[in-house]
Amino acid sequence: MTPRRVGVVTAGGDCPGMNAVLRAVVKAAAHEHGIEVVGFRDGFAGLLSDDSLPLGFDDVSDILVQGGTILGASNKDDPFRVPTGDGSSYVDRSDALLATLSRHGIEGLIVIGGDGSLRIADRLGAKGLAVVAVPKTIDNDVAGTDITLGFDSARAIATEAVDRLHTTAASHHRLMVLEVMGRNTGWIALEAGIAGGGDVILIPEVPFGYDAVAAGIRDRVKRGRRFSIIVVAEGATCPGGGAVVRRLVKDSPEPVRLGGVGAVVAHALEALLPYEVRYVVLGHVQRGGPPTAFDRVLAARFGVAAIGALADGEAGCMVALHGPRIERVPLAESVGRTRSVDPAGERVQVARRVGTVFGDEPV
Ligand code: F6P
Numbered sequence: 001m002t003p004r005r006v007g008v009v010t011a012g013g014d015c016p017g018m019n020a021v022l023r024a025v026v027k028a029a030a031h032e033h034g035i036e037v038v039g040f041r042d043g044f045a046g047l048l049s050d051d052s053l054p055l056g057f058d059d060v061s062d063i064l065v066q067g068g069t070i071l072g073a074s075n076k077d078d079p080f081r082v083p084t085g086d087g088s089s090y091v092d093r094s095d096a097l098l099a100t101l102s103r104h105g106i107e108g109l110i111v112i113g114g115d116g117s118l119r120i121a122d123r124l125g126a127k128g129l130a131v132v133a134v135p136k137t138i139d140n141d142v143a144g145t146d147i148t149l150g151f152d153s154a155r156a157i158a159t160e161a162v163d164r165l166h167t168t169a170a171s172h173h174r175l176m177v178l179e180v181m182g183r184n185t186g187w188i189a190l191e192a193g194i195a196g197g198g199d200v201i202l203i204p205e206v207p208f209g210y211d212a213v214a215a216g217i218r219d220r221v222k223r224g225r226r227f228s229i230i231v232v233a234e235g236a237t238c239p240g241g242g243a244v245v246r247r248l249v250k251d252s253p254e255p256v257r258l259g260g261v262g263a264v265v266a267h268a269l270e271a272l273l274p275y276e277v278r279y280v281v282l283g284h285v286q287r288g289g290p291p292t293a294f295d296r297v298l299a300a301r302f303g304v305a306a307i308g309a310l311a312d313g314e315a316g317c318m319v320a321l322h323g324p325r326i327e328r329v330p331l332a333e334s335v336g337r338t339r340s341v342d343p344a345g346e347r348v349q350v351a352r353r354v355g356t357v358f359g360d361e362p363v
Helices: 018-033 044-049 094-103 115-126 151-172 187-196 210-222 261-272 283-287 293-311 346-353
Strands: 005-010 036-040 052-055 109-113 131-135 175-180 200-202 228-233 245-248 256-258 277-281 317-322 325-330
Touching: 005 018, 005 044, 018 036, 018 109, 018 293, 036 044, 044 094, 094 115, 109 115, 109 293, 115 131, 131 293, 151 175, 151 187, 151 228, 151 283, 151 293, 175 187, 175 261, 187 200, 187 228, 187 346, 200 210, 210 228, 210 261, 228 261, 261 277, 293 317, 293 325
Parallel strands: 005 036, 005 109, 109 131, 131 317, 175 228, 175 277, 200 228
Antiparallel strands: 036 052, 245 256, 317 325
């Protein structure tokens, strides 16, 4: 049965293209299906505190190219695990959330989110709510889709950073280390590294050693290349240690925040090689600003498909890109699985064939 009114949330970390999805959902809901849309602010927090606003045509015009999300986002709130006043324990407030939705006459929910938010969406679906998910994250780590919304924009920003570091590295004959995001996967590092011609790419999926990285850089010097660009994913595992953790966000469903591996790699290489090393942490720049044309098109396709699924009376699914098509996949099939870079896959092989060092070769 087609719902008359649906809710929408932008949950988890923001990324370019979320507003473009909201625009597509609201416009297609009105144009094609006669469905009203209600937005909830700050991800699941707004559903818990009943902080909502009706979303009509005027609210979503002119937001296509705007980065971030007009609804606000949060990567902390889990309705199944809400901290009590003093933070010493947690309570399940999912029933209260469902009651809020029914008070609003809302018969379906679109969750625009990454893996953590999709897990929550799936649990709400198991309690009877009609949920449709839109996979977004710059990390590109959601299983069940060829690509997530926001990844292309982050990859473009990281590629531009590699390009810019190239010229200054070459002028000063230095090693430049660029740390990019991606949580426990190396998609941004790998693809920005390939696109920008990074000389060394370090990702969580390919364990590396400093001697092998240094050997690769010495080889370049022998060939007359007196500078090197090293692109390192924030989740890359340091030899003899683990991933570098920057902070723990206690009240977040996924408390670990990575960061700092760029500095660790830079210092280790400076000790092994007679060259100056500088490092850059690209950070949240990768999540800001307007989406690329690819992400705008993907956002429109995902948004139209998500409201289309609810209009068809379908729920418990995620819209996904499979080759040339947008399809619906069961949410449960995606949840709890991480889409990592295949270390033996074609992209890594391509990078190796053009001489990229992954630091795993025997010295
Ligand atoms: O999941 C997106 C992401 O940007 C990761 O790449 C990064 O590790 C994390 O979020 C940063 O989280 P926060 O915005 O809480 O610092």
